[in-house]
Amino acid sequence: MVVPFGLGPITFMTLSVIVITLLITVVQKFTVDQNVMRELKADSKKMRKELKAVKDNPEKFQQHQKKMMELSMKQMKMSFKPMMYYMIPLILFFTWMRNVMGEMVVLRPPIWPWEMGYLGTYILLSIFFSTIFRKILKVN
Numbered sequence: 001m002v003v004p005f006g007l008g009p010i011t012f013m014t015l016s017v018i019v020i021t022l023l024i025t026v027v028q029k030f031t032v033d034q035n036v037m038r039e040l041k042a043d044s045k046k047m048r049k050e051l052k053a054v055k056d057n058p059e060k061f062q063q064h065q066k067k068m069m070e071l072s073m074k075q076m077k078m079s080f081k082p083m084m085y086y087m088i089p090l091i092l093f094f095t096w097m098r099n100v101m102g103e104m105v106v107l108r109p110p111i112w113p114w115e116m117g118y119l120g121t122y123i124l125l126s127i128f129f130s131t132i133f134r135k136i137l138k139v140n
Helices: 009-031 034-053 058-080 083-101 118-137
Strands: none
Touching (some): 009 083, 009 118, 034 058, 083 118
16 A cells, blocks of 8 residues: 555644644634633532542532532533544545555554554544643643
8 A cells, every 4th residue: 555645644643643632632622611611620620539438428528429420511511522623534534544544553652462453553642742732732
C-alpha cells in the first residue's frame, strides 16, 4: 500500500493526528464554556471529598451520590456538544484511513510485543498530543 504524500507511515500518522487533535481541541475550546466546565469539575471534586466523609451514613451518602450524578450529567452534556461538529468528518477520515493504510504496520514500539496498525497508532498518538494541546489551549 502507498502512504499519501510519499511520507512514511509513522510520519503520515503523526501529522494526521496532530492536525486532527488540534482541530478537535480548538472546537472543544470554542463550543464549551470553559469557566462553567471548570466550576463543574471543582464542584465534582468537592463532592467526591464530601462523599468520602459521609460514606458511613447511607442516607447522606445517597443524597450526595444523587448530586454527583447530576453534576456528571451536566458535564457529559457539555462534553458531547462539540462532537456534533467533528464526528462525521472523523468517521470519514477513519474510513479513508482503513482503505489507504489497511493492514499496514505503522508502529513497532520496543516495549510492546505487538505491531500497531493505523488505529492503534492513532489512539496512542492522540492521547499524547491531545494532552499537550489541552494544556496549551487551557481546555478542560
